[in-house]
Amino acid sequence: NAGVTQTPKFRILKIGQSMTLQCAQDMNHNYMYWYRQDPGMGLKLIYYSVGAGITDKGEVPNGYNVSRSTTEDFPLRLELAAPSQTSVYFCASSLGQASGNEQFFGPGTRLTVL
Amino acid sequence: GQQVMQIPQYQHVQEGEDFTTYCNSSTTLSNIQWYKQRPGGHPVFLIQLVKSGEVKKQKRLTFQFGEAKKNSSLHITATQTTDVGTYFCAGSSNSGYALNFGKGTSLLVTP
Numbered sequence: 274n275a276g277v278t279q280t281p282k283f284r285i286l287k288i289g290q291s292m293t294l295q296c297a298q299d300m301n302h303n304y305m306y307w308y309r310q311d312p313g314m315g316l317k318l319i320y321y322s323v324g325a326g327i328t329d330k331g332e333v334p335n336g337y338n339v340s341r342s343t344t345e346d347f348p349l350r351l352e353l354a355a356p357s358q359t360s361v362y363f364c365a366s367s368l369g370q371a372s373g374n375e376q377f378f379g380p381g382t383r384l385t386v387l
Numbered sequence: 388g389q390q391v392m393q394i395p396q397y398q399h400v401q402e403g404e405d406f407t408t409y410c411n412s413s414t415t416l417s418n419i420q421w422y423k424q425r426p427g428g429h430p431v432f433l434i435q436l437v438k439s440g441e442v443k444k445q446k447r448l449t450f451q452f453g454e455a456k457k458n459s460s461l462h463i464t465a466t467q468t469t470d471v472g473t474y475f476c477a478g479s480s481n482s483g484y485a486l487n488f489g490k491g492t493s494l495l496v497t498p
Contacts (some may be wrong), residue, residue: 315475316488
């Protein structure tokens with residue numbers, strides 16, 4: 274099993290550009306999450322999904338969108354990138370809801386917006 | 388909303404010294420999880436605590452969950468250079484689909 278994979282690993286965007294961060298898992302997990310990590314600030318939840326076709330906002334959803342058309346994939350869309358979105362983005366998945374289940378993290382995408 | 392506070396933010400120890408990081412929640416938690424993130428890496432699950440007063444050990448690591456289920460600690464005995472990284476606690480309430488992560492404690496171990 275590859276676990277949780279993310280692409281790309283690194284990306285530099287110009288202000289106002291858009292991009293999609295890809296996330297896939299091959300563990301047949303229902304729950305998937307997107308976090309951003311800023312230096313010294315821990316992990317903040319952007320969006321999460323409890324199954325295909327179901328998504329919900331986390332703590333910091335503004336400027337992002339997600340979709341979950343399949344169990345495996347959970348892409349994160351950035352529209353009109355801003356410097357405040359410079360961060361490391363982690364995708365994670367779990368078998369059941371986070372309360373009570375280990376989260377498996379992908380390797381992350383390091384995004385810089387200039 | 389629920390907040391998870393973690394102290395200290397940084398800790399620098401000599402190899403062989405002990406290390407402890409503390410996690411406190413503003414609300415009662417249904418469980419707490421601990422993760423380790425190596426520099427440049429991604430968080431990796433260490434353990435989950437569920438019961439009030441629970442203590443679990445993994446080799447040199449000891450995890451505790453407070454009686455009131457509002458605080459937790461991770462203690463490392465005789466640190467090694469391989470312990471370097473950031474340790475995060477993450478908690479959730481009974482109604483939580485997601486975890487609230489603390490800001491983490493970054494541990495540096497010098498030989």
